[in-house]
Amino acid sequence: MKTDDFNYDLPPELIAQVPLKTRTDSRLLVYSRAQDRITHTYFRDIRQYLRPGDLLVVNNTRVIPARLYAHKETGGKVEVLLLKKLENEQWEVLVGGKRVTTGKKLTFDEGVEGTIVAELEGSKRIIQFNQPVGPHLKDLGEMPLPPYIHEHLDDPERYQTVYAEVEGSAAAPTAGLHFTKEIMAELRSYGVIFTEVLLHVGLDTFAPVTEDTVEEHKIHTEWCQVSPESAALINQAKAEGRRVIAVGTTSVRTLESAMDGQGGVRPYADTTGLFIYPGYRFKVVDAMITNFHLPKSTLLMLVSAFAGFENMRRCYQAAIEEKYRFYSFGDAMLIE
Known part of the structure; x- marks a missing residue:
């Protein structure tokens, strides 16, 4: 399948730069696969499209303030973006600065120091810190907003998200940004059930596929977890014919990675390299809530696999014509 098939033209003014004042005021495009119908509404009215007994699966990862600033021994300034914690106080990072090569020492505030111990592709590096850096992130770090956000x-x-708990992501699971505690309470009163999974989102989630064909692309890995309690709730819903609705592509990837081969999931705690694109047959997810994704991204390929390639093209065109807000701080879509 050609990667260029997943390209589309988006007017720059439709890239949301700031969040709406009220999370639930975002618009919601509902695409019904059964009826092949597009409906335009608002996220605050999502209950109209849910049923008592639906199980909403959310990703409770929390974004860490992963953008740090340091100085080289020569005095030059270096930007360091934490991507993934490794072992023994080593981190995989992105560096911004000249000649940040193996052996270079970096000095941060708060007495934190680091040494580049390996060079990976592009500007990725492995840095060895002199102490645990996590306790200092509140003072050292800034929120790592996506590169298309300039405000x-x-x-x-x-x-x-309002349910973020477990620190570890370099980017937010943005479909969950539309929920408030109030709307979650309203949905619970209606009979909707929530359960949590965990996937720590990496910045590679924003990277476009550069290979000519989709099948050539090697997708990034991310760490995810499904607890025994969540697995039991998911399997019970599947056994009773109730819908499992993934909130976000990260929850989709987690659930499909943990599938047990019989329509349910097993407890899971491991990295996943699952690449979902058109032709994939979903085993667990019955519906999903998602945002509007970047051209040629693996996320756009995932939702195209779920809704159908041509259907997604029509949905995105309709969203552009209706001037929806796109990407992380943008509007939402329910694919049912």
Whole structure:
């Protein structure tokens, strides 16, 4: 399948730069696969499209303030973006600066120092810190907003879901940004059930596929987890014919990675390299809530696999014509 098939033209003014004042005021495009119908509404009215007994699966990862600044021994400034924690206080990072090569020492505030111990592809490096860096991130770090967002974020909590708990992501699972505690309480009263999984989102999630064909692409790996309690709730819903609705592509990837081969999931805690693109047959997920994704991205390929390639093209064109807000701080879509 050609990667260029997943390209589309988006007017720059439709890239949301700041979150809406109220999370649930975002628009919601509902695509019914059974009826092949597009409906335009608002996220605050999502209950109309849910049923008592639906199981919504959310990703409770929390974004860490992963953008750090350091100085080389020569005095030059270096930007360091934490991507993935490794062993023994080593991190995989992205570096911004000249000649940040193996052996270079970096000095941060708070007495934190680091040494580049390996060079990976592009500007990726492995850095060895002299102490655990996690406890210092609140003082050292900034929220790592996606590269297409150029406005300052006044409240960093707006780039966190209201149910974010487990620190470890370099980017937010953005489909969950539309939920408030109030709408979750309303849905629970209606009979909707929530359960949590965990996937730590890496910045590679924003990287476009550069290979000519989709099948050539080697997708990034991410760490995810399904607890025994969540697995039991998911399997019970599947056994009773109730819908399992993934909130976000990260929840989709987690659930499909943990599938047990019989329509359910097993407890799972491991990295996943699952690449979902058209032709994939979903085993667990019955519906999903998602945002509008970048051209040629693996996320757009995933939703195209779920809804159908041509159907997604029509949905995106309709969203552009209706001037929906796109990407992380943008509007939402329910594919049922």
